Amino acid sequence: MNRTLQILISSDFALFKKNDSNEFALTYNFPPKPQILGLLGAIIGLSGYSKNEKKVDFYEKLKNFKVAIVPLDENNQPVIEPPKKTVITYNNYHGYGSMEEGGILQIREQVLIGPRYRIFIVGKGKYYDELKKKLESQEYFYTPYLGKNEFFAVVQYEGEKEATKVTGGTEKISSIFLKDYGKILLSGFGERNRPRFVIVEDYPVSFDTNYFYQKKFVIYCDGVQIINYEKIEKDGFEICKIEDQILFFI
Numbered sequence: 001m002n003r004t005l006q007i008l009i010s011s012d013f014a015l016f017k018k019n020d021s022n023e024f025a026l027t028y029n030f031p032p033k034p035q036i037l038g039l040l041g042a043i044i045g046l047s048g049y050s051k052n053e054k055k056v057d058f059y060e061k062l063k064n065f066k067v068a069i070v071p072l073d074e075n076n077q078p079v080i081e082p083p084k085k086t087v088i089t090y091n092n093y094h095g096y097g098s099m100e101e102g103g104i105l106q107i108r109e110q111v112l113i114g115p116r117y118r119i120f121i122v123g124k125g126k127y128y129d130e131l132k133k134k135l136e137s138q139e140y141f142y143t144p145y146l147g148k149n150e151f152f153a154v155v156q157y158e159g160e161k162e163a164t165k166v167t168g169g170t171e172k173i174s175s176i177f178l179k180d181y182g183k184i185l186l187s188g189f190g191e192r193n194r195p196r197f198v199i200v201e202d203y204p205v206s207f208d209t210n211y212f213y214q215k216k217f218v219i220y221c222d223g224v225q226i227i228n229y230e231k232i233e234k235d236g237f238e239i240c241k242i243e244d245q246i247l248f249f250i
Helices: 033-044 057-062 126-137 229-234
Strands: 002-010 066-071 085-092 105-113 116-122 154-165 182-184 198-207 213-221 225-227 238-242 245-249
Touching: 002 126, 002 238, 033 057, 033 066, 033 126, 033 198, 116 154, 116 238, 116 245, 126 154, 182 213, 229 238
Parallel strands: none
Antiparallel strands: 002 116, 002 154, 066 116, 066 245, 085 105, 154 238, 182 225, 198 213, 238 245
């Protein structure tokens, strides 16, 4: 049995910046696990990136935490369509790196509109206990945000849950899950049970030793997934049941 913290995070906008886009900043559909750990670290008071430090404090202290992510709509129900996005354009009058006349740098960024996610956090030790304390009191050390300082995150604590490990069977996964460990059955459903949507993304699951993203393909779908439980456990991930939901913990 795992102890699991459940939170709901939301904002008017979010930018989970992809590191492989040149023309303008594109966003991931789901918050990368390292960014989730950064948000949790901000709540606790752990430091982030620093030019004078060789290690990222929050990541080194929280990297053994596992998270499950359920995208939500405005009614806090699991989404049934891709998230809404838009592209914003603005001028950076500091002009850093700009050779344009007047030193004005024009920036274009793709952002998520009204993002909401239910996040489940499995962990243990003093940082888990400190996170629980901060969430219960709603007294955060640093202001949490979703990808950019101006996109303040609203964090709602929904309590501590009991998570039971699942090691077999054919289950409907409520969260995003890693493509390597399952498949979607697109036939044999009948029209009534056929998946209504499938979102696939090359998703950052961790940092390497140089703090570059390590990625795996994730899927979010309302269909049924057949999961390779043995490989999941071997590779350090988990499937857990919390109340009536089956969740993939990355």
